[in-house]
Amino acid sequence: MNKNILVFIPNTLKRNKTGYLKGCYRKFEDCEAFYITDEVILNSCKQCIGYIGKSFKNFKCKENHFLFLNNSNSNCKILVNNGDYGGRSVIDIIYDYHGFKNSDIICREGDSYGKHFKFIAEELRKSNLDGLKINGRKSFLASTALIIIFILNVILKVLNILKPMLQYSATFLHFENNALNLRWFLEEIVGKKKLSPKTGNMLVAKIVDLVIGIVLLNWFLRYESSILNFIETIIEDIITNLKGLLLYLMGSPIGLKLNHSFNNTLGKFFFYHISLWRVFLQGTEPLLRAYFKYLVLPGALGFSFQTAMFSDIVSIATFHVYCIYVYAARLFLLQIRGLASLWRLFIGRKLNPLRERVDSCKYTPDQLFIGTLGFTILLFLLPTTAMYYTVFTTFRLAIILANGLLLRAIFLLNTLPLYVLVLWIFNSSSVAGTVYITWRNDEDTEKVVVEAKLNPLPLTNSIKKFVPDSVGSVEGKSYSYILHSMFTGMLL
Known part of the structure; x- marks a missing residue:
């Protein structure tokens, strides 16, 4: 039984250039998939899965499975051991590159978006992190954040010892919660190396909190x-x-x-x-x-x-x-x-x-x-x-x-939720989480072309999903317990 071949192409790919395509190849029980995970066409690439140009006659592929994308008519051909597949159904899937790269929801809740979209989001996130590394060494800010995290761990251990005596003080508990929030914030920044909607939401909320507090203190x-x-x-x-x-x-x-x-x-x-x-x-x-x-x-x-x-x-x-x-x-x-x-x-x-x-x-x-x-x-x-x-x-x-x-x-x-509200108003891809899939038949090549776009979630869902992980819900006594x-x- 011939398996369908899925080719995931970013919507930012420039078809008028020639060069190597960065990405990866995966084989599944029901299909085979080629994922192009970079919007830039490279002259050379270690993790290349294909080539884009007008002809592949003089091109020798090193991999067993290789993708050739014709930039003159946008046709895709699959090479196996330098030979053409033949008789295989190829489906082009044009996906929203910036949406899948910046969306924080898909990386956290990828299982609900299918194995292909989840894999694309993870690969794009990895490439995003790799691009932020400086000669394989941690930046000065990351080192400083790790030192602060160590100090916070020591403070939290001391607070845990004093908790039996001071647990009835709302000020003490709030100070402990702020230390936990700051540790989570720094760990998220060091781990993801970017300001996600959750961390940005906490940062903006804390800035507003500080401004109001200083005004009232005066x-x-x-x-x-x-x-x-x-x-x-x-x-x-x-x-x-x-x-x-x-x-x-x-x-x-x-x-x-x-x-x-x-x-x-x-x-x-x-x-x-x-x-x-x-x-x-x-x-x-x-x-x-x-x-x-x-x-x-x-x-x-x-x-x-x-x-x-x-x-x-x-x-x-x-x-x-x-x-x-x-x-x-x-x-x-x-x-x-x-x-x-x-x-x-x-x-x-x-x-x-x-x-x-x-x-x-x-x-x-x-x-x-x-x-x-x-x-x-x-x-x-x-x-x-x-x-x-x-x-x-x-x-x-x-x-x-x-x-x-x-x-x-x-x-x-x-x-x-001020930060999330601003992102939602400006239709940012960071709060995108709703996948819209459309397909069309290409009359010239007689094949199916699928488009996958990401749209922002509804405002209420965005506010709920981007609550910082370190902030728990307010736990109160139940009405049955009170009665x-x-x-x-x-x-x-």
Whole structure:
């Protein structure tokens, strides 16, 4: 069975010249393929697969399989051991040279484009990298990038050691993520030796981040006293309003009949905690005013750092609210589990922790009396605990929502698609990824000629595909986990 012969010709090939053609030959089960991978016609070439000219009578090919392209009538002939094939179907495929050479999508997702187009993209990428080598030695910039990557690896190892202590700080985590992003950026530049849409997107986003951060830093330093007074006023208002809320809960909120003694005890305990936190903030206020310039100085690294620092400020300013939430949640969890355990006493069951199951059990009258007494106490104290737990769980959810919005703002700053948007607007081949194939019958030679062109992806697909690899998605807690934690008293 005769196999079809596919000849892939770049659309930049100049047919009016004479010389050797650079490329390679591949043999498959269903076809044989000749790939011309250079737009330049060479006088001599080590990796040549053919020759272009008016005649091949005086031309001796060194390879077993060789391609001759007639520049007078554009006919292709295949030579095997210096002889003509004869009786074989040759299909010319004119492909978009610059599109396949510059497209970053095909090199990453080549399997979905077929073996031929994937192979062409890889060969063009190799030739592009080979052309950037300088006498086989690494350039000064590449050496500098490798040194920076080594330093970043050391920094990341130190940060990994400190992570158990500082993992709750948004500023620390953002600094670690920036170190990872910078390492990935340098590795991509050194490996690909060009600015790909992903690396360009990160670079432009970081420049915008730095510009906004420096502008805001100058504004912070100019209005230092006003900002400090504003922060002090906000914290004082939070503490005052929280005390007013506790006074309201210690009464009869919305007409609820609560346990007066237990309610009064919880209210005073939480009052003491708020007062203690207020004393701590008043003690740190002189330090904040004295070292405010140094505290906002990391904002010079970008607006995303200022956002992360603001997230930490929100967590510190509302730490007393979190502590009260923890107390109320633990007390609520203790009562819920106590009621569940004592309920099993009434039905003659008990939990077997060794076998992780519920077994039957016969209780004595004394055990039933004590269990009934304990169940009654916990049941009548539960509404008071549930009231505090519901109120401060709402505050906790509001704080989680605020921090989640700040984290998403940081994510958007790191993935701002300005570079990809510019490439897409100017119809750049770097964001090309949609292959359009058309064919026509050549009336003169009576053979099929196929044209393969690359067009840019839709804008939304381009933005999704060119998100930097080092930037992960924002991982938040699922709604099912939040609901389960709310009704069971688990900490959020």
